[in-house]
Amino acid sequence: MTTSDAHTPASAQQHDTTAPARALGAHKAYVEGERAGLRVPVRRVHLSDGRALTLYDTSGPYTDPSVTTDVRRGLDTPRAPWIAARGDTETYPGRVVRPEDDGLQHTVPRGGAGGLDAVFPGRPRRPRRARSAAPVTQLAYARRGEITAEMEYAALREGVAPEVVREELAAGRAVLPANINHPESEPMVIGKRFLVKINANIGNSAVTSSIEEEVEKMTWATRWGADTVMDLSTGRNIHTTREWILRNSPVPIGTVPLYQALEKTGGKAEELSWELYRDTIVEQAEQGVDYMTVHAGVRLAYVPLTARRTTGIVSRGGSIMAAWCLAHHQESFLYTHFEELCEILAAYDVTFSLGDGLRPGSVADANDEAQFAELRTLGELTAVAREHGVQTMVEGPGHVPMHKIKENVELQQEVCDGAPFYTLGPLTTDVAPGYDHITSGIGAAMIAWWGTAMLCYVTPKEHLGLPDRDDVKTGVITYKIAAHAADLAKGHPGAQEWDDALSRARFDFRWEDQFNLSLDPETARAFHDETLPAEPAKTAHFCSMCGPKFCSMRISRDISERFGAESEAELSKEEIAAGMMEKSREFAASGNRVYLPLAE
């Protein structure tokens, strides 16, 4: 494994979504794999003591100053040669894009051809699908014992052997969402043996927001650490928004196809049909959606179980399917057509994210009959999907008080045979709208420690409005905290290195290193500067909490040095005790200086 660095100039614009580096002093670097041309991006923090720390990087080519990106052209396609080389897929004309795909039933079709050309200006591309009925999924390859380029890539990011990734995929305990029509993506793996991942939701709605804003939200979210992004757009321009996002996204993109299907009916749930849904799935698979939330566990018989709940059904997908079931008094078409769905997803390597349409929307409804009845069905569907070679993860709640969280992971792992769990929060109390990134960050950290593989973020605007740029960042940082806290608690190899590097920088008063090692260097620096704005304070051997006169860290360093902790030698307790009197005399001889004057 060799590495290369791409230095970031100090003039990098920190506030620009696609500025070259996360913070002054951070470098975009690459770790090269065994396979020719396989380069995995990392973020490298060079410390002032000459050491460096390498961190996982989700920000894509945008933060590499040697790469020029253009949102109208899209990203390069590193996966394209790998996909082609496998020889099990073919390009084909693809489904014709219709105005209805963008919710434009009542206007004239766009452009002449009505194809992707009209939707996205850069590099129109014919979609690709499996050449035969055999699945072209990472699960199928893993089961055959093949280590794909995608697996090697993900393994390098995780710092594990590629065989570990293959094993976990083959067993269904991990997924590697990588639609063959999203060759722009940088492969990553989701499973409890790996680093805990986080997802950021974006998406316009009928009420507000634009295509450009959504693309920028994606770039912004991945810049701060989102491992995947879900596009939950509703209303107009769904197809076009998604195309722009996919062509510019270095991370896997997830969707809830039901949302678009509903738009095509003009919002009438009872007019949904398997055929319409099927067509939407193909449409999105051809675009390159990496994973799809499918609420196939909302069965007719479970709907009445929600009637006496405090907050009924709060999942949009769940309530759409419940309405359809009620209107037709039939079993959900997602459930009855699940095997056909599997066949489609297998032909593009779209990963299932089995939706929890009956998740609790309040702590009062947590772990109730409706929720767990659906979960057992998701277990049954996980087994069916695996038979078809389709990668599968399972979604979880929601609103759950702390003492009921563990049961959720344990039951999911049991009934879904270890399939990756992907949870929204959970929120541990309902009383703090405006702060639900925090109410849910608590639950997220706990559930991830206990085995959840990916956490869907919650922003401060949850329950109140649509997240803006600041909310997206706050949500991502909060969830990076939850995920990393869980990595630490799980004893993930290497996780604590990061904490230790930052803590050592703090103890040594290396302020710049402390900022650069932070999850959010900009905020850390800004907060420090509010109290101690002068430049010398960046190297001051004190902080504003205790002031220059008496600093606990400074005294503590004295103690540390007095007892020779800087040396390699391991002293016994007896040696330390014996040396103590001597050290005490030295302390007195030094003038008992326990504080550091400003000038020093």
Added chain:
Amino acid sequence: MTTSDAHTPASAQQHDTTAPARALGAHKAYVEGERAGLRVPVRRVHLSDGRALTLYDTSGPYTDPSVTTDVRRGLDTPRAPWIAARGDTETYPGRVVRPEDDGLQHTVPRGGAGGLDAVFPGRPRRPRRARSAAPVTQLAYARRGEITAEMEYAALREGVAPEVVREELAAGRAVLPANINHPESEPMVIGKRFLVKINANIGNSAVTSSIEEEVEKMTWATRWGADTVMDLSTGRNIHTTREWILRNSPVPIGTVPLYQALEKTGGKAEELSWELYRDTIVEQAEQGVDYMTVHAGVRLAYVPLTARRTTGIVSRGGSIMAAWCLAHHQESFLYTHFEELCEILAAYDVTFSLGDGLRPGSVADANDEAQFAELRTLGELTAVAREHGVQTMVEGPGHVPMHKIKENVELQQEVCDGAPFYTLGPLTTDVAPGYDHITSGIGAAMIAWWGTAMLCYVTPKEHLGLPDRDDVKTGVITYKIAAHAADLAKGHPGAQEWDDALSRARFDFRWEDQFNLSLDPETARAFHDETLPAEPAKTAHFCSMCGPKFCSMRISRDISERFGAESEAELSKEEIAAGMMEKSREFAASGNRVYLPLAE
């Protein structure tokens, strides 16, 4: 028990620290006890469905529109008659306040007398102390079987029988910090059988901030829910700042007397002495400090245990005592004089908060030998304090990864014989300076669930700078979330009522009720208005996430109504199933309307 309401006019200024109510529509109300004149303030939220929810209130007289407060006069003294009536205390001239108490060694003494008169303009008062050697503490009264007015008051706030409070205090499992020289305070109880409490730290430092700002921070913190406030001031005007805070504080005030003692030596730890410390304790006890952090567990022999730590000693008090021990090569004077200390605290009913001077300052140092050696000593000192009738709680860490948190509570409860645990966070990772309210809010919720009685807040500025007004609010709200999440998880009676009320309001689209029931109504309302600013949106039957066309809550309400959940009748599953076909037909007959037009 009878109650009375003091209505808050709709014109209340929401952004003023002492505005009459937390939110439009909130009322200050009082619950009256058995004892004549005993009135416990509560916050009552009147809902638009005619119901009301009563919440714990820490905001003091400031939020009562019928009370006029004046920061120069101080608050009324509801406890004064109770204290006097017990007949076991007497007033006396008290210690003479000296310029050194305010760090003004080198200036002329203030005023003529140099007494409290010069320090605080309002109502100079002679201090009070025990008439004899018998302790005048709530612990002593509880052991004698007496239910004091303070106990009855705290019990009413908790919604438990006064006898429960007495029992917990007598067993040392709870404390009721109530210095006889702080008659302004509204009694409250800290113990694991009661609601989890939170503390907000304020305090100027050598670098920044003023007396007025500190008093305002106290009023601000209690307005948002701080149960106690610690004044950690250093530098100049410590005595005067504390006097202003105490005379205006409705909540118990804690301090770390060592900070002031160190100021009196000009910052030279080696010049500290038992005599100087003792004088400072008396000074603060006469002012009315309710609980004091005493780092008596930092013993000489434990100092070397910190030498090889990643971040040494991070507690300011701990490092001061370590420096003193090193300088003199003697056992800590706090440890050797601990019994004398107990005698002083018993004479004023000051509660011990046994400080954890060797707490870990990084996840690398969590649960190490130094930390637990000190904890065992705190257990020993807890027993000594109890023998002297002094109320005692024990402080805990700090920085602890999730998987090491539980051991902290369990060990503390074991070695301190169930004494209340009072923890700072803990922070579950070190990598997010600028977000340590969140890294620690996660740990705080967990440790409180497992038995911590009070949580010391951490603000976003931790490790970086001094908290301003916004940081104090963010810290308090974050910790109210952690505390309430723990109350829920512990199954505290009544805790879930609050969540359920808010969730029902959410499900019913009662936006105003949802705002008013929030921990922070201002922020909830502001966030909602950002996306949907128009007034009709406050009553809209949809929210900005899904828009008016398709709303999950709306559909869910349809389901709920269809299955008769609004009726009192309990239907069996069979009845529901039988009724379902019928309901489905009704649904179709209604035109399959699953969404609500804007105009409806």
